[in-house]
Structures are given as structure tokens and as C-alpha cells.
Amino acid sequence: MPTDEHDSLLVTVVEDDRLLREMLQQVITVWGFRVQTASSGEEGLEVLCLRPAPILLTDLVMPGKGGVWLVREVRKRFPETIALVLTGQHESEPAIECLNAGALRYLLKPPCLHDLRNALNVAAELVNLRRERASYQEDLERTVRRQTQRIRRLSLSGIKSLNIALEARDPYTSGHSQRVRRYSLALGKALGLERRTLRKLALAACLHDIGKVAIAESILNKPGRLTVDEHRTIQRHPVLGEKILRPIIRNREVLGAIRGHHERMDGKGYPDGLSGEQIPLLARIISVADCFDAVTTIRPYRGALSLSETAALLNELAGSQLDPHIVAAWLKLIKGAVDAAPGPREAFREALTAPTGRP
Numbered sequence: 205m206p207t208d209e210h211d212s213l214l215v216t217v218v219e220d221d222r223l224l225r226e227m228l229q230q231v232i233t234v235w236g237f238r239v240q241t242a243s244s245g246e247e248g249l250e251v252l253c254l255r256p257a258p259i260l261l262t263d264l265v266m267p268g269k270g271g272v273w274l275v276r277e278v279r280k281r282f283p284e285t286i287a288l289v290l291t292g293q294h295e296s297e298p299a300i301e302c303l304n305a306g307a308l309r310y311l312l313k314p315p316c317l318h319d320l321r322n323a324l325n326v327a328a329e330l331v332n333l334r335r336e337r338a339s340y341q342e343d344l345e346r347t348v349r350r351q352t353q354r355i356r357r358l359s360l361s362g363i364k365s366l367n368i369a370l371e372a373r374d375p376y377t378s379g380h381s382q383r384v385r386r387y388s389l390a391l392g393k394a395l396g397l398e399r400r401t402l403r404k405l406a407l408a409a410c411l412h413d414i415g416k417v418a419i420a421e422s423i424l425n426k427p428g429r430l431t432v433d434e435h436r437t438i439q440r441h442p443v444l445g446e447k448i449l450r451p452i453i454r455n456r457e458v459l460g461a462i463r464g465h466h467e468r469m470d471g472k473g474y475p476d477g478l479s480g481e482q483i484p485l486l487a488r489i490i491s492v493a494d495c496f497d498a499v500t501t502i503r504p505y506r507g508a509l510s511l512s513e514t515a516a517l518l519n520e521l522a523g524s525q526l527d528p529h530i531v532a533a534w535l536k537l538i539k540g541a542v543d544a545a546p547g548p549r550e551a552f553r554e555a556l557t558a559p560t561g562r563p
Contacts (some may be wrong), residue, residue: 214257218248218274219290220266224314228261235321235330245274249281256282258331261322264291265309272301279306279324281438284334286327290315320450363414363452380497385409387493387534394533395489405486407453407551409462412490415445415462439474442466461486465494468525488527492518492534495526 215237222243229239240255242248246268249320254261260278264271271355275287289310291299298308308327309320309433388409392402416424423434430438446463464487466479471479483491499509499517509517515535522528 210276213259213262213325213331214240214255215239215259216242216248216252216257218245218260218262218266218271219240220244220263227522228315229319232261232324234510235324237324238514244268245270248274249277252282252285256285258285259327260285260287261324262287262289263313264289264302265400270298272298272305275307276305277303279380284331287331288323288327289558298358345412349493361448364410380501381410381413383497384412384490387496388489390490390537391493391530391534394537395530401457401486404457405461405489406537408458408465409443409484409490409493410448411464412465413441414448415441415443418444429526438468457484457486460484461490463487467491470524473525477492483527488530492526492530495521496534514538 215232217225217228217232217239218241220243224535225241225243229241232239237259240251240257242251244266245262248260260275262271262274271289271291275289278285278287287302287307288309289299289302290313292313302310308330309323311323327354357415365515384405388405389402392405404439419437423430423437424446426434442463442465446459449462450459461484463475464484465482467476467478467487469480469483469488473483496518498516499514500511501508515538517525518531518535522531
């Protein structure tokens, strides 16, 4: 039985007889419980709503809706509350009804103090067992969540390493994902995205091409024009990327950005033929960053465009392939970065993508 005042359990006593109610309050307090009282079922429910208690001791026959109604209401609203019922000998059927409604047991009036104390002690033990079980369950769930997060972090770290290895196979695309990540973050900040969204954008941009790990190197690094079948194979990489990451990354925005970064504003993109604002915002941002890095990087089948040529191309693609609002924001950033670091393209990239701390 609880004895510490701060750990003692609260008992709600509902009894319409004032003398019996006060007597019950006094003796139950002496036994180490805290007590709150009410004189009717309706008042008892109000008291419990204001101050929920784990144990209810209620009379069966009272003015108003009575004890059976109170036990049923308490079971609906406070299913963890343990109910004890006081009843006269001639009220056995309603008392049994209370047991069926969820009461732990009933005691005859006037109550034998020994029996009442035992009933309260049993109720207190049940309450404490439930609390221990709930605490154990919370600890177990917390441990499972931590382990799950750890496994996901390790899996994600492995996939990022795989992504780096993928790019290392081709010197022309080495560092592409990290540059797209930095470009995307610069764009996201310019567009006023909140910190949480920027973190999602950074992750999606970093892994936007991860689906290419499932594409043959002979197709990825083919110096000449791709065949129709090879082109279709390449177009599968956004779907493959989403499929690879779905067991690890549960966030729909991140997965949607990876799947949708090759969609076009005019609906002629892939894999789903989305158009306009049907395309997730993060995907539209990554599209601009991806396009910019692609055309400013030397490839085996073409040279890199100058910044002025790139700006003209982006303007040409705005509205058909790329989101014009995002292109405008990017061109503004390009102008600022060029002004800050005139000269070689690498100096421009360094100015534009200089780390500014975690997003």
C-alpha cells in the first residue's frame, strides 16, 4: 500500500450520505490514500473530469443517474480507472450489472473496514502494475525507435557511400550530387524555405540520382547517342531511387522529390508525366540545380557551357521544362555569385556553394 504522500494514489469517493462520505474520506486518508469526494454520480463524473483518479469508490443507489450510470461513464472516459461499488443487500442485480460494466468488485453497506481496505489495496496494486507495464512498454518502444533510427542512419550512410562510389566511376560526374545539394540549398534559402524543409531538400538532392546504381555502367558512361531502349533504361532511375530508399526514408516529401526531379512543367517529363504544381516543390528546385550542374560540367559528348550561355538556356527552358519562378530566383543567385567571384567557373561554384552551416 502506498505510504509516501507524493506517491499515494487518489481515490474518488461518491456517496450521497454525508456522514458516511466523511467517514470514508477520513479512514481512506489514514490508510495512505488521497481522497476527493462527490455526492452524486453526475458530480462524481465532473470531479473526475477535473482531476482524474485511478480508483473510484461509488455508492450504487443515489439521487440522479446513480452508480451504474457512473461506472459505465467512467469506463468509457477513463478506462484505466478501477471502480469499487458500495451496495445494500437487496441491490445485488444492479451490483452485478456494475461488475459487467467493468467494476472490480462490490462491497455491502455499511462497509466492513477490513474488507474495504483490502479492496483498496488490491486496486492500488493493479494500478501500480498497470503503470509499471506501461512504463516498461514505453521503454521498450523507445529502445526500438532508437535502434530503428540507428539502423536507418547506418543504412543511409551506406547508401550515401554507394552514391559517392557511383559518381567515382565517372570522372565527368564526380561530385555531381554534392554540387546539386549545395545549389538546391542555396535556392531553397533564396525561396525562403523553413529549416525543416531545407533538411529534406538537402537529403533528396544528395540522393536524387541513387537509382543509377541499378543502371549498367556501359549505358551511364556511353560517349555516343543512346538508343531508344537505353534512354528508357536511364529514365527508370528516379523510380529505382525511390524504391531503393523507401525502406529507409519514410518521408514522402523526400521520396517525392527524388521520384519527380525529371518531371517537366509542360507534362512531358518522367516517370509520371506530372505538370506545373503537380510536381513537388522540392523536385522542381532540384531540377533547376541538376540542370545547371549538368550543362556547366564537361561531359565526354560535349563541353561545358559558359555562365552566360547557361543563363540563356535556363531562360529558354523556363516554363516548359523548369519552373520559371525558381529559374528567376536561380538567375538572381548566379548574378550575385558571379559578381562576388568573377573569373573561372570553379571560383563561381565555390562562391555560390560555400558552406553556411547546417540547413
